[in-house]
Amino acid sequence: MNILYVMVPLGLALLVLAGWAFFWAVSNGQFDDLDAPSWDVLRD
C-alpha cells in the first residue's frame, strides 16, 4: 500500500492541473455559449 504515498500526491497534482485547465477554458470564453458551436461543425 506504500504506493499510495506517491499516488495520492500525484492525484492532487493532477487535480491542480485539471483545475488550472478549466479556469483557463472559462476565462477564454469556452463556456459562454454552449448552444451555437455545435452548429459550426456541421457546415463551415
Add this chain to the structure above:
Amino acid sequence: MSAASACFHCGEPLRGSSLSVAIDGHSQPVCCNGCLAVAELIAGAGLIDFYRYRKSPAARPDEAALEPDIWAGYAMAEVASQFVQRTGETDSVTLLVDGLRCSACSWLVEQVLRSTEGVREATANAATGRAHVAWDRSRLDLADIMRAVAQLGYPPHALNDASLIQLQQQEQRAALKRLAVAGFGMMQVMMFAVSVYAAEIAGEVMDAGLLALFRVASLLVATPVMFYAGAPVFAGAWNSLRLRTVGMDVPVSAALVLAYVASVWNTFRGSGEVYFDSVTMFVFFLTLGRFVQMSVRHRTTGVTDALARQLPAFAHKWDQGSVRDVPVSALARGDVVLVRTGEILPVDGELMDAEAHLDEAMLTGESKPVRRHAGERLSAGTLNVQDPIRLRATDIAAGTVLSHVVSLLRRAQAQKPAMSKAADAAAARFLRYVLWGAGLTCSAWLVVDPARAFEATLAVLVVACPCAFAIATPAALSAATAQLARQGLLVTRPDTLEALARIDAVVFDKTGTLTSADLRLTGCRTLADQDEHRCRQIAAALELASEHPLARAFAQAEPLEPACDVRTVAGSGVEGIVRGRRYRIGTPQFVAQLRGAASPAASGENSGTSGAGNAVEAGQAAAASDAPGDGDRCRRPPAAATGPGGQDRRASHAEDFLGTEVSLGDETRELAVFELRDVLRSDAAATVAMLRGMGISSRILSGDSHDAVAAIAARCGIAEFSARCSPAHKLAEVQAMQATGRRVAMIGDGVNDAPVLAAADVSIAMGRGAALAQVGADMLLMNDRIQAVPEAVALARRTLRIARQNLVWAAGYNLGSLPLAALGFIPPWLAALGMSISSVGVVLNALRLLPRRADRPGNPGFRLRPLPASPAAAQPSQVA
C-alpha cells in the same frame, strides 16, 4: 388558402405575389421584395442549409430596414464611439439582433459576418439574442456591420450597455469556476472518505500513516473549496449579520466554520472525527443552487432587454416635407421628428402640433393619457396614443433613454413573485428557531453527554437549513418560465404564472389574435370614374402614418407623397391632406361628414390650402376644434368601418360578405370603397377547444361588425361574442366579468386594447402588435402560434401543483429531521447528505416541468431534414 401559397422565406401568405427565388434548383415563391432580397442573398452566399435546419419560418423582413441608407448614421465617428469598443486596430460591438429565434438563425448571421471582408471575429448567440462582432477598423465601419446583419432580415440594435454585459459575463465565469472547484473538490474528498468508511464497515483497521495522509490530502482539497467556492456564502452571512438580520447564510456559515475548524484541529491532533466530506458536499450543493439562481436571473434580464427594445432605435425625421428614417443617435438638437400613433417618443422635444395625447406611465406610473399642448416639453420614452405628432428635439438625451432602460431592468430584477416572498418570509422565521434550537441542543447535550454535544449541534445546523424550502418555489417558477420562453411566450411580470393558473375565462380581441394580424385588401369598388390605382395610392398616403393593422393592408401601394395634417379619429378613420386636397378614409359616415355640413369649420378653413407647410398649420386649428371625445384615449377599434358611432350600412346589404369595408372620399364626393378581409389563424379553433377542455370559457370582444364577428366565432366554436365594442365598452365588459368572480385573461394586439389589457387579470399581447399594448402586458407571445396560450395555462397549473408539492416536501423534511438531529440520531455527514438530497429532490421535481428530451421537437443538429420540394407548409390559414 393552400399550403403552396405561403412564402418560402417567412411563411406568411403570398397575397397574390408572383415573385419567386431559385433555391437549390427549385423555384420557390416569396411574398415580398424584402423576402426575395434576403432569400437571394442567402442562396447567393451558399448558405441554403439555413432553410434545411431552421425550426420555424424566418421573420418577415421589414423592407425599410433593408434600405442600406438608414444605417449610414452609424458610420459617423461620434455615433459609433457610443457603441464600439476599440482595441488597437480592431473595433468590436455587441448587437442585440431581432428575430434570432433558433440556432440556425445565429449560424446564418455568423456565417455571413465571417465571410465579410475585414471581419475578424463574429459570434451570435440565439439564447441571448446577441451577436458580438470584431472587425478591422481600416476596412469596415459600424454601419457596414449593421447593414450586413440587416440585409438578412434581422434588424440589429447596437448596445451601449456593454458594462452590464461584461458584468454578467464576469459573474457567470466566476460562478462557473466556483462550481468547478467545489465539484472537483467534493469528488476528491469523497474518494478519500469512502475508502475510510469502507474500511470501517469491513471492520479493518487502516494504517495510521495512511489515515493521516488521507486527512491531510482532504484538508488540502477542502481548503480552497471552503474559502474560494464558499466565499459568497460567508460574504452573505457577514452582510446579513451587519444588517442585524438572520439570513439563510448565517446558520449555513456557522455550520461550515464549526465543521471545518473542528476537522482541521482533529487533523493536526491526529485523533477524533473529520468532516471534510460534509463540508465539501455542502459547499458544492450551495454553489450549485446559486449557479442555477444566477442563470435564471440572467435570463430575466434577457426578457427585459426585449422590453427595452421597445425604445425606438430610429426616428422619423421630418426633412423639407418628406419623412426619412434615421437612427435616434444620429438626430441633432432642433431636428423635427414625426412620431406616429402607438410609437414611443425617441427624444425629448417641444410639441409643434396643436395637441398630443401621451401615455407617460413609463415615467410617472400614471396610466391615464396626458394631454399636451403646442410648445410643451415632451419626454423621451412616453407613448403617443392618438394622432401622429411632430416635435422639435430639445434634448438628444442618451441619458434619458438610458436611465429608462436601467429603471426597467431594475424593476424586473427587484420584483419577486408573491409566492416566493411568502416562502422567504417563512424561511426567515424558521431560521431563528433553528439558531435557538441549535443553542438548546448544545446546552442540553453538554449536560447529558458533553462528548456528543458538538456533533449533534453541527447536525442540527446542517440538517435544518431551509434551503429546499427557499428554492422550492423559485425552482418551479424558473423551470416553467424557461419552458414558456421556448414556446415563444415571454413572462414579463413575476406574478403572472400564478394568476395564469387560476383564470377561467379568456377574452379575445378578434383582429390579430384569432385572425392573423394583417388584413387583406380583397376588393376595391371605385365610384365617380376614379382610377383604382390612384385611390389606393391616396389611401396608402393617408395610412402611412398609422400603425393600425388596417393600415398595413394599404402598404403595398406606392403612396403619392406623405400626407400632411394627418388626424386620427378614434373609431372612425383618418383625415389628411394629399397633394393639396383633403381626404378622409374610414367609416362611410365619417367620410360623408367631410362633404356634408357636419364640420363647417374644417371645410371653411381648408378651402385655400395648397402647400404642405401652410396646410399643416392651418389645419391644426380646425382639427383641434372638431376632435371628438378627449376622454377616449384609444384609436379606432380594429375595423375602422364599424366604429362605435359608425353605421355599417354597406355590410348589411351584402350578406355573404364578412369582411370590413372602408370608404375613401374627399370634400365633394365619395371616391372608392375598399373591402378588407381577415384571415383566420389555423390554430384558432384548436385553441378554443383546448381552453374549453380545461374549463375555460372563451369570448370575443371586437369592434368589428356583427356579421364578421359571428362568422369568426362560429368557425372557432365560440358561443359568446360581442361586436362593435368601443375600447370603453370592452373595458366595462371585462370589469363586469371580474365583478362576477371570474378571472379573465385578455389576449389583444391593438393599440386600442391597452386599457383592457391593463384591467385583465392576465394580459397577453401578440409580439407583432403595436408597441403600446406590449408595454402593459404580463406576457408577450413572440410567434404566431396562439395555441401556446392554452398550453401555457396548463403549464402554469402544473407549476403551481409542483410548487405546492415542493413546499410540502421541504417543510416536512425540515420539521421531521430537526428533532432527530437534536436527539443525536443523525451524524453530520448524514445531515449534509439529507440537506442536499432534499434540495436536489425539489429541483428535480421542478425539472419535470421541462419536456423530456425525446419530446422535444426534432433536434435538428442530429437529424438532417431534406429540403422540401414544395414551399414550407408552415401555416396553412383560412380565409374568414
